[in-house]
Amino acid sequence: xxxxxxxxxxxxxxxxxxxxxxxxxxxxxxxxxxxxxxxxxxxxxxxxxxxxxxxxxxxxxxxxxxxxxxxxxxxxxxxxxxxxxxxxxxxxxxxxxxxxxxxxxxxxxxxxxxxxxxxxxxxxxxxxxxxxxxxxxxxxxxxxxxxxxxxxxxxxxxxxxxxxxxxxxxxxxxxxxxxxxxxxxxxxxxxxxxxxxxxxxxxxxxxxxxxxxxxxxxxxxxxxxxxxxxxxxxxxxxxxxxxxxxxxxxxxxxxxxxxxxxxxxxxxxxxxxxxxxxxxxxxxxxxxxxxxxxxxxxxxxxxxxxxxxxxxxxxxxxxxxxxxxxxxxxxxxxxxxxxxxxxxxxxxxxxxxxxxxxxxxxxxxxxxxxxxxxxxxxxxxxxxxxxxxxxxxxxxxxxxxxxxxxxxxxxxxxxxxxxxxxxxxxxxxxxxxxxxxxxxxxxxxxxxxxxxxxxxxxxxxxxxxxxxxxxxxxxxxxxxxxxxxxxxxxxxxxxxxxxxxxxxxxxxxxxxxxxxxxxxxxxxxxxxxxxxxxxxxxxxxxxxxxxxxxxxxxxxxxxxxxxxxxxxxxxxxxxxxxxxxxxxxxxxxxxxxxxxxxxxxxxxxxxxxxxxxxxxxxxxxxxxxxxxxxxxxxxxxxxxxxxxxxxxxxxxxxxxxxxxxxxxxxxxxxxxxxxxxxxxxxxxxxxxxxxx
Amino acid sequence: xxxxxxxxxxxxxxxxxxxxxxxxxxxxxxxxxxxxxxxxxxxxxxxxxxxxxxxxxxxxxxxxxxxxxxxxxxxxxxxxx
Numbered sequence: 024x025x026x027x028x029x030x031x032x033x034x035x036x037x038x039x040x041x042x043x044x045x046x047x048x049x050x051x052x053x054x055x056x057x058x059x060x061x062x063x064x065x066x067x068x069x070x071x072x073x074x075x076x077x078x079x080x081x082x083x084x085x086x087x088x089x090x091x092x093x094x095x096x097x098x099x100x101x102x103x104x105x106x107x108x109x110x111x112x113x114x115x116x117x118x119x120x121x122x123x124x125x126x127x128x129x130x131x132x133x134x135x136x137x138x139x140x141x142x143x144x145x146x147x148x149x150x151x152x153x154x155x156x157x158x159x160x161x162x163x164x165x166x167x168x169x170x171x172x173x174x175x176x177x178x179x180x181x182x183x184x185x186x187x188x189x190x191x192x193x194x195x196x197x198x199x200x201x202x203x204x205x206x207x208x209x210x211x212x213x214x215x216x217x218x219x220x221x222x223x224x225x226x227x228x229x230x231x232x233x234x235x236x237x238x239x240x241x242x243x244x245x246x247x248x249x250x251x252x253x254x255x256x257x258x259x260x261x262x263x264x265x266x267x268x269x270x271x272x273x274x275x276x277x278x279x280x281x282x283x284x285x286x287x288x289x290x291x292x293x294x295x296x297x298x299x300x301x302x303x304x305x306x307x308x309x310x311x312x313x314x315x316x317x318x319x320x321x322x323x324x325x326x327x328x329x330x331x332x333x334x335x336x337x338x339x340x341x342x343x344x345x346x347x348x349x350x351x352x353x354x355x356x357x358x359x360x361x362x363x364x365x366x367x368x369x370x371x372x373x374x375x376x377x378x379x380x381x382x383x384x385x386x387x388x389x390x391x392x393x394x395x396x397x398x399x400x401x402x403x404x405x406x407x408x409x410x411x412x413x414x415x416x417x418x419x420x421x422x423x424x425x426x427x428x429x430x431x432x433x434x435x436x437x438x439x440x441x442x443x444x445x446x447x448x449x450x451x452x453x454x455x456x457x458x459x460x461x462x463x464x465x466x467x468x469x470x471x472x473x474x475x476x477x478x479x480x481x482x483x484x485x486x487x488x489x490x491x492x493x494x495x496x497x498x499x500x501x502x503x504x505x506x507x508x509x510x511x512x513x514x515x516x517x518x519x520x521x522x523x524x525x526x527x528x529x530x531x532x533x534x535x536x537x538x539x540x541x542x543x544x545x546x547x548x549x550x551x552x553x554x555x556x557x558x559x560x561x562x563x564x565x566x567x568x569x570x571x572x573x574x575x576x577x578x579x580x581x582x583x584x585x586x587x588x589x590x591x592x593x594x595x596x597x598x599x600x601x602x603x604x605x606x607x608x609x610x611x612x613x614x615x616x617x618x619x620x621x622x623x624x625x626x627x628x629x630x631x632x633x634x635x636x637x638x639x640x641x642x643x644x645x646x647x648x649x650x651x652x653x654x655x656x657x658x659x660x661x662x663x664x665x666x667x668x669x670x671x672x673x674x675x676x677x678x679x680x681x682x683x684x685x686x687x688x689x690x691x692x693x694x695x696x697x698x699x700x701x702x703x704x705x706x707x708x709x710x711x712x713x714x715x
Numbered sequence: 716x717x718x719x720x721x722x723x724x725x726x727x728x729x730x731x732x733x734x735x736x737x738x739x740x741x742x743x744x745x746x747x748x749x750x751x752x753x754x755x756x757x758x759x760x761x762x763x764x765x766x767x768x769x770x771x772x773x774x775x776x777x778x779x780x781x782x783x784x785x786x787x788x789x790x791x792x793x794x795x796x
Contacts (some may be wrong), residue, residue, distance in 0.1 A: 041747050173716075173717045173718045173719040175718045175720055176716045202721070202722075204718050204719070204722045223718070223719075223722040223723055223725075224722050225725070225726060225729055248729075249729065249732070250729075251729075251733065447781065465774070465777050465778070465781070466778075466781040467779060467786045468751070468780070468782070469781075469784050470743070470784075500743045501743045501784070502743075502748050502751075503745070503748065503751060503752055503755070505755060510762070510773075513762070513773050515773070515774060515777065517758075517759075517762045517773070517777065518758060518759050518762075519757055520753045520759065521752060521756060521759065523752070524745070524748045524749050524751075524752045525743060525744070525745045525747075525748035525749075526745050526748070536746065577727060577730065577731065578727065579723070579724075579727070581790050585723065585726070585727055585730075604723055604726055604727070605723060606719060606723065624717055624719035624720055624723070624738070625717065626721065628727045634719065
């Protein structure tokens with residue numbers, strides 16, 4: 024019995040021409056996080072999921088140097104995260120979070136040389152080095168996943184040569200000690216005070232180098248509160264900048280803790296780095312796979328006013344090459360039920376639509392199209408502008424041809440759909456080759472997130488081919504759920520029906536995520552995460568969709584949830600809900616009545632300790648749970664006993680490691696787990712030991 | 716009680732407060748969402764219930780729907796492009 028990593032889907036495009044080379048058209052980034060500016064004024068970027076550093080000119084036009092590969096050697100990384108230049112020496116510190124260490128690299132105009140690493144020895148044993156700051160010969164490192172008493176994280180202080188000095192486990196000097204949980208970004212002001220993005224509590228904490236809290240005068244507290252998210256902090260132009268403090272924005276506070284307003288118009292920014300030109304700063308947008316240089320006068324951000332910075336430059340090509348994923352959020356299979364039972368390689372229901380002549384013509388068109396899309400540097404939007412409809416029609420036809428007329432190397436039951444959210448599309452494959460994904464739909468609405476397939480019990484009015492399941496897609500941004508069907512005459516995926524809309528009323532949704540279909544009734548269950556409830560909808564035999572019920576409210580009681588992110592429905596009529604921020608799995612009946620719950624908050628890779636369990640699937644008597652912070656896939660039997668697990672944190676594709684796993688799909692004990700930060704779908708197999 | 720439980724309690728409290736302030740929604744407003752819903756319904760009427768509609772017209776409908784949603788978000792996001 025065990026869970027074994029098999030392979031991954033999603034092309035990796037990290038090769039670069041001979042350097043130096045223009046960044047535009049040559050640089051595909053994979054969830055970049057850290058940035059800094061060196062003594063020559065050049066920009067360094069941690070291309071985190073590619074396990075490398077890039078050095079560019081100050082204009083962000085030319086790639087000058089690249090350093091690093093995947094591994095644990097002295098020139099290797101496993102998720103290089105934050106970068107810090109030494110103020111006097113030509114050193115760059117790199118937190119190498121997956122290898123639990125910090126690099127010291129020296130550099131000159133042409134070369135980068137590893138000096139040493141620190142933090143991974145047994146006496147220090149960093150668990151998740153993230154943010155790093157320097158002041159007067161000392162370094163402070165945020166150890167995000169350190170597990171101290173009661174689970175608290177820590178700051179670790181070193182000399183600038185990497186010699187360990189001491190830990191800070193709590194921030195003292197306030198009424199009660201301020202605990203650290205999952206501290207990420209750090210910053211330091213001119214007085215040497217440390218600012219900590221204390222992500223677990225959604226606060227920004229301020230302290231000195233002994234861990235004494237330094238209160239903000241406006242509140243008397245050593246932390247800024249009321250943030251939507253706190254994963255980084257930067258002190259720039261005398262202001263405290265908090266990316267994500269407010270959704271789609273960078274919150275701006277004065278140093279006495281008063282909210283001034285925000286820099287608006289961002290997607291999900293993480294690190295801000297001051298740039299050596301007036302009012303300019305670098306911003307990494309990991310999900311957009313982009314580094315941008317912005318200009319804004321922060322003194323204009325006051326009295327609650329929001330301003331939009333000017334974008335001076337940016338790097339990072341579209342992640343839309345063949346087989347490449349951009350923020351993969353969910354996967355669905357079981358889309359060709361007829362094919363599964365057929366021994367031949369083609370579907371009797373589909374083939375009559377295509378004569379051999381048509382097939383030949385389509386293949387010629389596809390080849391032409393694929394050559395067009397392979398032109399380096401031609402972004403998706405330009406292709407779309409040139410011939411928008413033709414592009415998507417051909418992509419769609421190619422996909423359906425490949426699914427229903429499998430290639431000679433395709434294997435039964437491997438057809439899969441993946442929501443490629445950053446490219447606003449579904450991708451599909453019929454085999455497990457890493458570069459086999461292909462665009463397969465008209466553009467989805469931006470914000471599309473969860474997907475599942477639905478085979479109604481009876482053919483529906485207006486359903487063009489009942490043998491082909493419908494696809495149900497949730498939209499996180501608009502609160503809308505769309506049910507698509509394949510239209511054989513248009514040869515397009517078209518909306519069959521739609522429901523939801525953003526809001527709190529029972530018929531509305533707020534940040535819907537995972538979806539599940541009751542295998543008996545075929546009712547649609549939706550994890551309505553922003554409303555902290557589950558919504559149950561039904562597509563009746565007339566093809567009319569209607570709300571059945573909702574259940575759950577915000578809380579940690581028996582019938583309550585805190586950001587339920589996914590749901591699975593078992594064949595015996597139980598709902599398994601990943602109650603994400605309560606760190607537990609809730610089990611209810613189909614009406615939402617609590618049956619039981621299991622799991623307890625905490626670190627653990629092969630037990631019922633959960634930290635932000637994000638996705639659940641039920642198949643063949645087993646419950647599969649993707650446990651985000653533990654970076655684990657855990658398998659439970661019907662008695663809620665963990666019978667097997669796979670856990671690995673990092674960005675090494677050869678080892679099945681995980682960073683931000685999202686909504687999972689399980690079919691025939693094969694686990695398809697999209698990782699929206701690594702931009703791939705990891706495939707594992709669960710062997711139950713019964714030769715199933 | 717562990718730090719995880721204490722942090723979860725604080726986040727719940729924060730969420731309640733944000734909901735009271737009405738700031739827990741994302742980039743799309745309720746009115747935007749309603750409008751999108753109606754637009755999709757309109758596309759369904761035109762693509763699914765009218766059997767004689769030209770394919771090009773149907774694709775155009777779907778394209779406009781996506782563009783509309785995209786523009787709605789693009790107006791609120793800066794991406795440099």
